[in-house]
Amino acid sequence: MKDFRELETEIKKASDKFTNIESINEFRIKFLGKKGIISLEMKELASLSGDERKQHAEKLNKIKDTVLEIIASKTEELNSEELEKKLNSETLDITLSTSKSYGTIHPISQVIEEVITIFGDLDFFVAEGPEVETDYNNFTALNTSEHHPARQMHDTFYVETETDGMPNVLRTHTSPVQIRSMLKQKPPIRLIAPGKTFRCDNDQTHSPMFHQVEGLVIDQESNMSHLKGCLEIFLKTFFETDKLNMRFRPSHFPFTEPSAEVDIGYTKKGNQLIIGEGEDWLEILGCGMVHPNVLENVNINSNEYQGYAFGMGIERLAMLKYGISDLRTFFDSDLRWNKHYGFSPLNIPSIIGDLS
Amino acid sequence: MRFSYSWLTEHLKTNAHFEEIEKKLTSIGLEVEDIQDTGKAYQDFIVGQVLEEKKHPNADKLKLCKVDIGKEKVDVVCGAPNVEKGMKVVYAPVGSTIPVNQMKIKAVKIRGVESYGMMCSEYELGISNEHDGIIRLEEKETIGRSFSEIYGLNDIVIEIGITPNRQDCLGVKGIARDLASAGMGELLERKISREKGSFKSPIKIEIQDNKICSAFAGRYFRNVKNTESPEWLKNKLKSIGLRPISALVDITNFVMYDENRPLHVYDADKIDGKIIVRSANDGESFLALDEKDYHLKNGMCVIADEKKVLGLGGIMGGESTGCSTETKNVLLESALFDEINTAKTGRNLSILSDARFRFERGIDPNSTLKGIDLATQLILEICGGECSEVELAGNIKENKNEVSTSSSYISRRLGFEVSDKELISILSSLGIETSQTGDVIKCLIPSWRQDIHGEADISEEVIRIKGYENIPTSNIRLKSKINKNILNYAQKKLMKARHFIASIEYDELVTFSFTDSKNCEVFGDINKLKIVNPISEDLDILRPNLLPNLLQAIKKNKNRNFDSFSIFEIGSQYRSTSPEDQLNVACGIKSGIKTEKSWKNIQTEFDIYDVKQDLTSLIDYLMPGNKKISVSNDCPSWYHPGRSGSIKINNSLIAGYFGELHPRVASQFKIKNKINIFELYLDELPNTEKKNTNKPVLNLSDFQIVTRDFAFVIDKKVKSEEIVTSAFKVDKELIRNVEIFDLFEDDSLGKDKKSIAIKVTLQSNEKTLAENDISEISSKIIESVEKSTSGTVRS
Incomplete structure (x- = not known):
């Protein structure tokens, strides 16, 4: 009986000499081609009989499997060698780069959005009013009569149009939005009104245009303690701090009674302002209980309804939170400043994500 | 309002430390703005005497002095022109700090000569602006005595901010009274003797208009000597920054700052006949004490x-009856002028004075005669002479304001329980008399509190005295929402637009709502936009458009070496200065280098297609879903007429523009670069509030996609968009997309011709398209395009 040992040795020998895909091909033809050694042997099986045929067939099939296996594994080996070689010649200098830039959101927009986010979470809607206002809405309806000394502190800009015989003004605060909103809507009211305001004053610490946010709550029960609670939660959330020293002290605004100014504690570490802690006080906002005269001016019964209002400077909030030292730089349009202090457009203030 | 601690303690008996008082002032609403411990600042300065004075060997203007300072004699080099032998001076020793500039005195060589210390002027000590020479102290001063004692500076000066409602604290006594109410001690009543007067005043007083002046008390003094004030009085005034003038003037100033009672003295010998208090006649004028001529109007x-006119009531006296050292006989005035009329007059004439400041805030009517008494006592003491009886014209209002309240009202407003007992006790500490009937507490407001009119005012008084720190903190979260939306659609639109524009590389700017009218005629009617009192000439109108300020920003940044600009602003522009003529606009500019020349890219510049794409994708973002955007050539005059377009959405109003800035406008703004602009009128975008959260149904076909390219030669003036639309309309179902991929302009095409190549994408929902389907639709496309553009297909 043929033991095919010679054939196996020959296969072994031939399989050691592969250098490329062609030599594998030759190898395949030599053994498995139509006239290949194994194919010829297979043909010869027909002439055998019985057990011998069975045994030869078994053996030959095994050898054929081995040859196929060799072809597969050697092909794989050569392919990956070739790929390796190709990859080695394909390197790029990864230290080179191109750039993709986004634009920036102005710090004033960022802070306004932060403020809206915090108060929105407390169910304050965003109200608006025009920047040119009537004298009545800006002053008189807010319990500031024509000759009230508080008017002189406002350095009002006047324009040439008039309403009811009085020249219109560029609003000196966002408070007239209170009047517009209360005339439109009955209590309960919870609103904030961010926006531009104007005063005829221009120096190191004053800009003729600046931004404020107004807050107003009118219902049957809101009182000074709610005002305190409201501002505490706002300031803590805004300055992203759990510690916050807050001081209320009496002040005067014609449209609130009692009126208060609010200071927050701070310390200075080097050039850094740390908000919340410390013995020094920074004035941050004005507030108070809405004056009954203001409610009566908008036809709300001041015996039934009461509430509070507050107003603060957006630039001041931005300066304290983001360490911007000069008020006037906000409107200077120095692109170096905008690119440095601006925010990513993908940064949308959130209560569940990041505020800033 | 400035006052010294020692002055305060003349009215307040207290055991409290200064720091406690300082804190209390702020906590009762008298905010401490500044504290100067002058005792400390001046502790090193002492009296010296110049023993010798000779010329400096190396400097013409300097002198060498030997100064006796008590314990030793020192050499001092001095440059003052008035230094002389024997003079008593203020000496600053080595180691002391000069208040005005915080310079520390060291032993130094000045032009080769040693100098120990310095002799000071009032300016250097921060006392006045007098810097022509050093201080000459009186002969009698003891060498070595502390300078601060002589000037009465051994004190603490406190500056507090007084809010417009607290007229009662515009005098030291009022501040003491408020501190006493807040538990800081006991208010001391000054002993004032009440002179009856030994004769009738020869000057009669007549009030012609009691609306503008309800009462006028006058007292005549004869044979007074208007000397220099005694040291205690001068020092008091100096301590709060006032310049002593003469005894009579100083006395009226003292009474004003002490009792909050403005007074005036007239040289009685210069008064012709009686005093008449009246409304001014139009055209009348008078020379006031500030040496300015004022033209008066009826009503003042x-x-x-x-x-003649002697003075403006409650505002300022006149030159003609001013007192000098020669003055012998005077008339003292204490009157009640109307608040509103005083405010109006002061504002019309732009006069700021201490008297106006007080009268327009309201004066305690009861101070009218008290002021006369206190001033009389001081005049007789300092200036001698005799006084007349008081001549009073008009009426001093006696009845007090009444306000009714209850502890439940106060508690409801403040947010914590205030009992009747506590309420009454706080009110009585403030001098408010109360009487209770059932729950109602009736309050009689003292005459010095002109600001308390209603219950709300009472609530402020209660919490002010109790302390704002005692207000509890309450939760404000609601059980159920009261607002359906936090932001409305228009507000969301603005916010979305801002983030989108910034995400396509624009930097957001916030510029003034004002601008310079000079370059703005092209943008709007500048005559409708004028500000009456602009902050400066170049910010004299409300901006008719966002562009002018953005163009200025480009100019400025160009000078800072920027060569690529992508900036935008979202804000309001104005059609007029009426409140309703304000529009919300987003305006973006891309100009200069788009891609920098690099190892990978060639340098490219922004053009109008960049801003067009930004504008249309912005509209797409703000208004997702189907809409028809059409572009036409009708742009406003600040655009290059051939390189700009307006955008209409769904054939309604124009929503925005894009294009190149008109070269004429660019040169007005002195800009040489091409400026590519987009403007989006955000209010014009239809407010399509979301009605349904579902997206439109999506139909997907799995059959093969085929593309075919076509090129057409058309007239230059035909818009390429025409090709796209006419190709599309051939078969809306099979044609999925039509896109222009090439533009070729060359004379070889014929005069004024261009070639546009489009790629058409075809796909069927039912089958794989066969060659004959494709060629059938291709010929239809060619036919349709050729017909609508009068062009020819290129083969």
């Missing part, structure tokens, strides 16, 4: 005699 309150 003047104090006049029978011939």
Whole structure:
């Protein structure tokens, strides 16, 4: 009986000499081609009989499997060698780069959005009013009569149009939005009104245009303690701090009674302002209980309804939170400043994500 | 309002430390703005005497002095022109700090000569602006005595901010009274003797208009000597920054700052006949004590005699009856002028004075005669002479304001329980008399509190005295929402637009709502936009458009070496200065280098297609879903007429523009670069509030996609968009997309011709398209395009 040992040795020998895909091909033809050694042997099986045929067939099939296996594994080996070689010649200098830039959101927009986010979470809607206002809405309806000394502190800009015989003004605060909103809507009211305001004053610490946010709550029960609670939660959330020293002290605004100014504690570490802690006080906002005269001016019964209002400077909030030292730089349009202090457009203030 | 601690303690008996008082002032609403411990600042300065004075060997203007300072004699080099032998001076020793500039005195060589210390001027000590020479102290001063003692500076000066409602604290006594109410001690009543007067005043007083002046008390003094004030009085005034003038003037100033009672003294010998308080006549004028001529108008309150105007009531006296050292006989005035009329007059004439400041805030009527008494006592003591009886014209209002309240009202407003007992006790500490009937507490407001009119005012008084720190903190979260939306659609639109524009590389700017009218005629009617009192000439109108300020920003940044600009602003622009003529606009500019030349890219510049794409994708973002955007050539005049377009959405109003800035406008703004602009009128975008959260149904086909390219030669003036639309309309179902991929312009095509190549994408929902389907639709496309553009297909 043929033991095919010679054939196996020959296969072994031939399989050691592969250098490329062609030599594998030759190898395949030599053994498995139509006239290949194994194919010829297979043909010869027909002439055998019985057990011998069975045994030869078994053996030959095994050898054929081995040859196929060799072809597969050697092909794989050569392919990956070739790929390796190709990859080695394909390197790029990864230290080179191109750039993709986004634009920036102005710090004033960022802070306004932060403020809206915090108060929105407390169910304050965003109200608006025009920047040119009537004298009545800006002053008189807010319990500031024509000759009230508080008017002189406002350095009002006047324009040439008039309403009811009085020249219109560029609003000196966002408070007239209170009047517009209360005339439109009955209590309960919870609103904030961010926006531009104007005063005829221009120096190191004053800009003729600046931004404020107004807050107003009118219902049957809101009182000074709610005002305190409201501002505490706002300031803590805004300055992203759990510690916050807050001081209320009496002040005067014609449209609130009692009126208060609010200071927050701070310390200075080097050039850094740390908000919340410390013995020094920074004035941050004005507030108070809405004056009954203001409610009566908008036809709300001041015996039934009461509430509070507050107003603060957006630039001041931005300066304290983001360490911007000069008020006037906000409107200077120095692109170096905008690119440095601006925010990513993908940064949308959130209560569940990041505020800033 | 400035006052010294020692002055305060003349009215307040207290055991409290200064720091406690300082804190209390702020906590009762008298905010401490500044504290100067002058005792400390001046502790090193002492009296010296110049023993010798000779010329500096190396400098013409300097002198060498030997100065006796008590314990030793020192050499001092001095440059003052008035230094002389024997003079008593203020000496600053080595180691002391000069208040005005915080310079520390060291032993130094000045032009080769040693100098130990310095002799000071009032300016250097921060006392006045006098810097022509060093201080000459009186002969009698003891060498070595502390300078601060002589000037009465051994004190603490406190500056507090007084809010417009607290007229009662515009005098030291009022501040003491408020501190006493807040538990800081006991208010001391000054002993004032009440002189009856030994004769009738020869000057009669007549009030012609009691609306502008309700009462006028006058007292005549004869044979007074208007000397220099005694040291205690001068020092008091100096301590709060006032310049002593003469005894009579100083006394009226003292009474004003002490009792909050403005007074005035007239040289009685210069008054012709009686005093008449009346409304001014139009055209009348008078020379005031500030040496300015004022032209008066009817309605202003003047104090006049029978011939001339003597003063503006409650605002300022006049030159003609001013007191000098020669003055012998005077008339003292204490009056009640109307608040509103005083405010109006002061504002119309732009006069700021201490008297106006007080009268327009309201004066305690009861101070009218008290002021006369206190001033009389001081005049007789300092200036001698005799006084007349008091001549009173008009009426001093006696009845007090009444306000009714209850502890439940106060508690409801403040947010914590205040009992009747506590309420009454706080009110009585403030001098408010109360009487209770059932729950109602009736309050009688003392005459010095002109600001308390209603219950709300009472609530402020209660919490002010109790302390704002005692207000509890309450939760404000609601059980159920009261607002359906936090932001409305228009507000969301603005916010979305801002983030989108910034995400396509624009930097957001916030510029003034004002601008310079000079370059703005092209943008709007500048005559409708004028500000009456602009902050400066170049910010004299409300901006008719966002562009002018953005163009200025480009100019400025160009000078800072920027060569690529992508900036935008979202804000309001104005059609007029009426409140309703304000529009919300987003305006973006891309100009200069788009891609920098690099190892990978060639340098490219922004053009109008960049801003067009930004504008249309912005509209797409703000208004997702189907809409028809059409572009036409009708742009406003600040655009290059051939390189700009307006955008209409769904054939309604124009929503925005894009294009190149008109070269003429660019040169007005001195800009040489091409400026590519987009403007989006955000209010014009239809407010399509979301009605349904579902997206439109999506139909997907799995059959093969085929593309075919076509090129057409058309007239240059035909818009390429025409090709796209006419190709599309051939078969809306099979044609999925039509896109222009090439533009070729060359004379070889014929005069004024261009070639546009499009790629058409075809796909069927039912089958794989066969060659004959494709060629059938291709010929239809060619036919349709050729027909609508009068062009020819290129083969």
